[in-house]
Amino acid sequence: MAGKWMAGVADTPSKSSPPSVDSWTTVSVPGRPHALADRLEGGDTLVYRTSFVDPRSSATERTHLAFRGAPGLEAVWINGERREVERTPYYVETVLEFDPEPENELFVCFDAGYVPPGIFSTDMVSRLWSLPGLWWGVDIRISPATFLETVAVRPRVIEERAAIDVELTVDVGDVSALDDAVTLSLRPDGFRGGGTMSRVPVAGRVGEKVHASMTLEVRDPSLWWPREHGEQHQYTIRAKLGDDAVERTVGLRTVERTEDAFLVNGQPVRGRGLERRPSADPAADVERALEANATLLRVRGHAPHPDLYEACDEAGLLVWQDVPGLTPDTAKPARVQELLERYCVHPSLVALGLLDEPVDPFASALGPGPLARLTYRWRSWRAAIDDGIADPLIDVVPETHATIPTTGPPGTGATATTLFPGWRYLRIADIEPLLENTPALGQFVAAFGAESVLDDERDPRTIAGVDAAALERRTTGSEDSQRYQAHVLQTITSILRCQDSACFVASSLRDGTPGGGPGILTLEGTEKPAFETLAQAYEPVQAVLGGVPTPGSTVPIVLCNDRPTLLEATVSWETGSQSGVDTVTVNAMGRTQVDTLEIPPDAREVHLEVTLPERTVGHTYGLY
Numbered sequence: 001m002a003g004k005w006m007a008g009v010a011d012t013p014s015k016s017s018p019p020s021v022d023s024w025t026t027v028s029v030p031g032r033p034h035a036l037a038d039r040l041e042g043g044d045t046l047v048y049r050t051s052f053v054d055p056r057s058s059a060t061e062r063t064h065l066a067f068r069g070a071p072g073l074e075a076v077w078i079n080g081e082r083r084e085v086e087r088t089p090y091y092v093e094t095v096l097e098f099d100p101e102p103e104n105e106l107f108v109c110f111d112a113g114y115v116p117p118g119i120f121s122t123d124m125v126s127r128l129w130s131l132p133g134l135w136w137g138v139d140i141r142i143s144p145a146t147f148l149e150t151v152a153v154r155p156r157v158i159e160e161r162a163a164i165d166v167e168l169t170v171d172v173g174d175v176s177a178l179d180d181a182v183t184l185s186l187r188p189d190g191f192r193g194g195g196t197m198s199r200v201p202v203a204g205r206v207g208e209k210v211h212a213s214m215t216l217e218v219r220d221p222s223l224w225w226p227r228e229h230g231e232q233h234q235y236t237i238r239a240k241l242g243d244d245a246v247e248r249t250v251g252l253r254t255v256e257r258t259e260d261a262f263l264v265n266g267q268p269v270r271g272r273g274l275e276r277r278p279s280a281d282p283a284a285d286v287e288r289a290l291e292a293n294a295t296l297l298r299v300r301g302h303a304p305h306p307d308l309y310e311a312c313d314e315a316g317l318l319v320w321q322d323v324p325g326l327t328p329d330t331a332k333p334a335r336v337q338e339l340l341e342r343y344c345v346h347p348s349l350v351a352l353g354l355l356d357e358p359v360d361p362f363a364s365a366l367g368p369g370p371l372a373r374l375t376y377r378w379r380s381w382r383a384a385i386d387d388g389i390a391d392p393l394i395d396v397v398p399e400t401h402a403t404i405p406t407t408g409p410p411g412t413g414a415t416a417t418t419l420f421p422g423w424r425y426l427r428i429a430d431i432e433p434l435l436e437n438t439p440a441l442g443q444f445v446a447a448f449g450a451e452s453v454l455d456d457e458r459d460p461r462t463i464a465g466v467d468a469a470a471l472e473r474r475t476t477g478s479e480d481s482q483r484y485q486a487h488v489l490q491t492i493t494s495i496l497r498c499q500d501s502a503c504f505v506a507s508s509l510r511d512g513t514p515g516g517g518p519g520i521l522t523l524e525g526t527e528k529p530a531f532e533t534l535a536q537a538y539e540p541v542q543a544v545l546g547g548v549p550t551p552g553s554t555v556p557i558v559l560c561n562d563r564p565t566l567l568e569a570t571v572s573w574e575t576g577s578q579s580g581v582d583t584v585t586v587n588a589m590g591r592t593q594v595d596t597l598e599i600p601p602d603a604r605e606v607h608l609e610v611t612l613p614e615r616t617v618g619h620t621y622g623l624y
Contacts, residue, residue, distance in 0.1 A: 001029070001050070001052070001137060001138040001139060001140055003050050003051070003052055004026070004050060005026070005027050005028070005029045005048055005049070005050045005134075006024040006025065006026055006027065006048070006049045006050070007024070007025055007027040007033050007035075007036055007046065007047065007048050007049070007133075008021030008022070008023055008024045008025060008036070008046075008047055008049075009021065009036065009039045009040065009044050009045065009046060009047070009112060010044065010045040010047050010109075011044055011045075015082060017080075018077045018080065018105075018107045019045060019047045019077070019107060019109060021047050021049075024049065027048070027133075029048070029050075029134045029137055029138065030069070030134055030135055030136050030137035031133070031134070031135070032128060032129065032131045032133050032135060033046065033131055033132075033133045034128050034131070036131075037127065037128055037131060040112040040113065040131060040132075041112060041113055042111075042112065042113025043112075043113065044112040044113070045074070045109050045110065045111070045112055046072070046109070046110040046111075046112040046132055046133065047107055047108070047109055047110075048106075048107070048108040048110075048133070048134060049105070049106065049107050049108075050105075050106050051103065051104060051105045051106065052104050052106070052140070053102065053103060053104070054100040054101065054102050054103075054104070055100065055140050055142055056100060056142055057142075060144070060145050060175060061142050061143065061144060061145070062097060062142070062143050062144070062145060062147065062173065063097065063098060063099070063100050063140065063141070063142055064095050064096065064097050064098075064140070064141040064143070065078070065095070065096045065098065065106075065138060065139070065140060065141075066093055066094070066095045066138065066139040066140075066141055067093065067094040067095075067096075067108070067134070067138055068093055068135075068136040068137055068138070068139065069090050069091065069134070069135035069136025069137070069305065070090060070094065070108075070110075070132075070133070070134055070135065070136070070138075071090035071110075071114060071116045071132050071133075071135065072110040072111040072112075072114030072116075072132030072133075073085050073087070073094060073108070073109075073110055073132075074087075074109050074110060074111055075109045076096060076106070076107070076108055076109070077105075077106070077107035077108075077109070078096075078098050078104065078105075078106055078107075079098075079101055079104055079105060080105075081098075083096055083098075088338075089116075089303070089324070089335070089338055089339070090116055090135065090303065091303035091338075091339065091342045091343075092338055092341075092342065095141075108134065108138070110132040110133060111132060112132065114132045115130050116130065116302075116324065116325070117324055117325025117330070118301035118302050118322070118324030118325040119277060119278070119300055119301030119302045119324070119512075120278075120301075120302065121325070122301070122465075123464040123465045123513070124277065124301070124465045124512045124513075124517075125277055125278055125465070125512035125513060126464065126512060126513045126514065126523070127464075129278045129512075135305075136305055136306075143244055144173070144242060144243050144244050145173030145174070145175040145176075146170065146171065146172050146173045146175070146176075146178055146241070146242065146244075147170070147171055147173075147241070147244045148168060148169075148170060148171075148182070148239055148241055148244050148245075148246050149169040149170065149171040149209065150167075150168065150169040151166065151167075151168055151237075151239045151246045151248060152166070152167045152168075152341075153165070153166050153167075153237055153248045153250055153345055154167075154344070154345075154398075154400075155250045155251070155252050155345075155347075155400070156400065157221065157223070157252050157253060157254045157265075161217070161218075161221070162217075162218040162221035162252045163215050163216060163217050163218060164186065164215070164216045164218065164235070164237060164250060165213065165214075165215050166184055166200075166213060166214050166215070166216060166237065166239070167211070167212075167213045168182055168200065168202070168211065168212045168213065168239060169209055169210070169211055170182070170202050170204065170209065170210040170211075170212070170241060171209055172204045172205065172206060172207060172208045172209070172210060173206070173207075174206055174207055175206075176206065177203075177204065177205050177206055178202060178203055178204045178205075178208075178210065179203045180201075180202055180203075180241065180242065181199040181200060181201050181202060181241075182199065182200045182202055182212065182239055182240065182241045183197065183198075183199050183238075183239070183240045183241075184197065184198045184199070184200060184214060184216060184237065184238070184239055185197045185237070185238045185240075186216050186218065186235055186236070186237050187235065187236055187238075188222065188233070188235055189233075189234045189235055189236045189249060190234075191222060191231070191233055193220065193221075193222050193233070193235075194218070194219040194220055196216055196217065196218070196219065198214055198216060200212045200213075200214045202241070216237070218235070218252065221252050222252070223251075223252050223253050223265050224251030224252055224253045224313075224316075224347040225253070225264070225265065225316060226264055226269050226295060226316045226317075226318055227290075227295060227315060227316030227317060228295065228316075228540050228562065228563060228564075229264070229267060229269060229316075229564050230265075232251065232313065232314060232315070232316045232347075233251065233252070234249050234250060234251045234313065234347070235249070235250055235251070235252070236248070236249050237249075237250065248345060249313075249345075250345055250347070251313060251346075251347025251348075252347070253265050253347050254266065254400070255350045255351070255400065255401060255402050256402060257351065257402035257403070257404075257444075259443070260443050260500075260502055261502045262318075262350065262351070262402065262502055262503060264318075264350065267564060268502075268589050269295070269318070270295060270502070270503070270562040270589065271295060271296040271318060271320070271502065271503030271504065271505070272293065272294050272295045272296065272504065272538045272540075272562070273294060273295070273296035273297065273298050273320065273503060273504060273505035273506065274289050274292060274294045274296075274297055274298070274505065274506050274508060274509040274520075275297075275298045275300050275447060275505050275506065275507045275508035275509065275518075276289075276297045276298065276299050276300065276304070276308075276508065276509050276510075277300060277301075277302075277508055277509070277510060277512040277519075278302055278304075278512070279510055279523070282304055282305050282307040282308035282311060283307055283308075283311045284525065285297075285308065285509060285510070286308065286311035286312055286315055286317060287311075288509060288521060288525070289317060289509060290315060290317065291535065292509075292520065292531060292534055292535045292538055293534075293535050293538035293539055293540065294317070294538060295317065295318060295562075296317065296318040296319070296320060296503065296505070297312065297317060297318070297319050297320070297509075298319075298320040298322070298353070298446065298447075298505045299319060299320070299321045299322060300322050300353075300356070300447075300508070301322050301324055301325070301356060302322070302324050303321075303324055303339060303342070303343075306343075309343060309346040309348060309349065310346075312346070312348035313346050313347055313348045316348075317348060318348055318350045318351075319346070319348045319349045319350065319351075320350070320351045320352075320353055320404065320503075320505070321339070321343065321349055321351070321352055321353065322352075322353040322354075322356055323335055323336050323339050323352060323353065323354055323393075324339075326354055326355055326356070326393070327355070327358060328355070328358050328386070328389050331354070331355065331389050331390065331392070331393055333392050333393055333395070333396045336352065336354070336393050336396050336397060337396055339352070340352070340396075340397070340398075340401070344398075344400070344401065349401065350401065350402055351401065351402040351403065351404055352397055352401055352402075352403050352404065353403075353404040353407060353416075353446070354390045354393050354394070354403060354404065354405050354406065355385070355389060355390055355405065355406045355407070356407050356446075357407055357408050357409070357418060358385055358389070358406065358408070359383055359384065359385050359408055359412050360408070360409060361379035361380065361382065361383040361409060361411065361412070362376075362379060362409050362420070362424045362425050364469075365423070365424045365425065365467055365469055365470040365473070366424065366425040366426070367473050368422075368426060368427045368473070372425065372426065373426060376425050376426055379411065380409070380410055380411025382411075383408070383409065383411040383412045384411075384412055384413055385406045385408050385412045385413055385414055387405065387406065387413070390403075390405035390406055393405070404416050404444065404446070407446035407447070409424075410434065410438070410441055414446075415444060416444040416445060416446035416503075417441045417442070417444070417445050417446060418445075418446050418447045418448070419431070419434075419441065419442070419445050419447070419448040419492065420447075420448060420449070420450075421434060421492075422450065422474070422488045422491075422492075423449070423450040423451070423467075423470055423474065423488060424467075424470060428487070428488055428491055428492075428548060429548040431491065431492055431495050431548070432495060432547060432548065435495065435499055439499065442495075442496050442499045442501045442504075443501060443502050443503075444501075444502055444503050444504075445496060445501060445503065445504040445505060446505055447505055447506075447507040447508075448488075448489070448492045448496075448504065448505070448506060448507060449485065449488060449489050449492070449506050449507040449508075449518050450470075450474070450484060450485045450488040450489070450518070451465075451466050451467060451470070451471060451481070451485065451516060451517055451518045452475075452478070452481040452482040452484070452485040452516055452517075452518075452528060452530070453466060453471065453478045453481050453515060453516035454478055454515055454516050454522060455478055455515065455516075456477050456478050458515055460472075460516070462515075463513060463514075463515040463516050463517070464513045465511075465512050465513045465517050465518075466513075466515070466516050466517060478516075481516075482528050482529050482530065483529060483622070483624075484624065485518075485528065485529075485530045486528070486529045486530040486533040486534075486622075487533075487622065487624045489506055489520070489530050489533060489534050489537070490533045490534065490536075490537050490621065491548055492504075493506070493534065493537040493538065493544075494537060494544035494545050494546065495546070495547075495548075497537075497542075497544050497558070497560045497591070498544060498546040498556075498558045498560070498591060500591060506520070506534060508520075509521060510522065510523055510525070511523045520534055536617070536618065536619045536620070537619065539610075539617045539619070540561075540562040540563055541559075541560070541561050541562065541563060541567065541569065541586075541610060541612060541617070542559075542560055542610060542617060542619055543557055543558070543559050543560075543571045543573070543594065543608040543609070543610050543619055544557075544558055544560055544608075544619065545557060545558075545597070545606065545608075545621060546558045546593070549599055549606055549621050549623055550599070550623060550624075551599055551600070551601045551602065551603050551604075551623055552599060552600070552601040553599050554596060554597065554598050554599070555596070555597055555599070556593050556594075556595070556596050556597070557571065557573060557593070557594040557595050557596070557597050557608065558591050558592070558593050558594065559571055559584055559586050559591065559592055559593075559594050559610065560586075560590075560591045561586040561587065561588065561589065561590055561591065562589060563588060563589070564588050564589065565588050566585065566586070566587050566588050567585070567586060567612070568583065568584070568585045568586075569583070569584065569586065569610050569611060569612050570582070570583045570610070570611040571583075571584060571594045571595075571608065571609070571610055571611075572608070572609045572611070573595070573597060573606065573607065573608050573609070574606075574607045575597065575599050575600065575603045575605065575606040575607070576599070576600035576602055576603035576604075577600060578597075578598070578600060578603075580595060580597075582594050582595055599623070603623060604622070604623055605620055605621060605622050605623055606620070606621040606623070607619070607620045607621075608620075608621075
């Protein structure tokens, strides 16, 4: 909705007249009201204000306001009339119909102290991201008297066949009764393939809402594939009733999570992941994730702007979506259903994460010494997650999506492990015995890594989301913290790839707050050393060290292949005065040991290089 927007704070809102604001500030819509952050307190009302002319071209047209991504929305005043709003999750649209005047004035009221559940209620993101407001904007929608109110599509793939279920709701206006048909057409989006067209009869009295459904069969379906495995084919479905038309885009694919793999269209796919926290530009986040050679984004603790999903659909980037704010006390199936209704049409959405660390025995970090190892064992032994809490939630997730019922640290029995040796507990070298003793810890890894800071002049204790105690134990200064972060990410990635992990998610793509955090990028998007290091480690075909490299140690060199085809590659290595080269064959989605490397005591780094038919990739380990 174009136009000038103002915002302010009302101390004592009235239900009989539009809110009174002493001081108005120009704000951007969509966006967060950052300029008012210091004035927003619980009990007050955040108010947006704008004006617009009658947008209709005919008096018979109907007008709706659609609020998207509007957390804390309480009420709307349009031309002096108050409209109550039911509180819903911010990713669920709020739509209000109204009769425009030649000149219209709109006030939008929010609970100034409201914080959305999930990551926004933690210190993992800046408070500026949790402010209530018109995050995703407001649309004015003009429609005929009788129009398509909803068009929901659900694609299905069963063996060699595919179908798309379409459910319609038609709002019959007050002009005339309805006796017509909705035309449904299906066409390939940017590729050659078969299309189809059908008609759905609809009839209803004045003022009724008519529901109808139909299943469209897809002839010779072209599937949507993740990047590195195939093309990202999608189809456009168009529903048309008279002068009203609605389009939806879908991809056809199957998803399954077994005990040791994600299967997309029946084929194993490696999840080289990055945790995604809220940021200003979803499309830029997808682009940076691709530059880091990621194949999956874990959208942690929040629902993203739909632009993120559209970019992932086009790029073939998989999405592991957390259901925001679920706890053992708020684990309601309705929360899962609402999120699915918003995003399930996107083929990139492959998995839903339900309970994120409901138990965290390592919230306070441990050091690397003998006493810490004993404490680690004690905390792990006492920790456990009640799997039964997630059972009702799993039941509402359709077979078209996988689930990650629980995430949690070692010892909790979680479906996916949060794995932080060398940061929250123990030493980085302890990753090997951890996985040797309990290999299941490495099959699905929800988070791993370390934090870093950007400025030696700033006290880390003042940076929200940074564990200052862990930082002090592990590093000395900002430069060392960034080098150590890169070392931890590279080491754990290498071990997990050698262990044939199905999915591992580095924490995270960006810092959630200014000054530092777990990101391989700063909050503003500047690369840290960990970005290039992880991009090397995440190459689809890469040589890695199958142990923690230190001067004087012996480690295997392993060639990992995340491509769906067998390949032959030449691997060369150099460290200190030693070097070597060998040509090996590695299976599709496989790994093979190339050689054993004895690192000289005086070596400072190990450089590996893989020569493929089409390119050469390098991988350098600094010896920490």
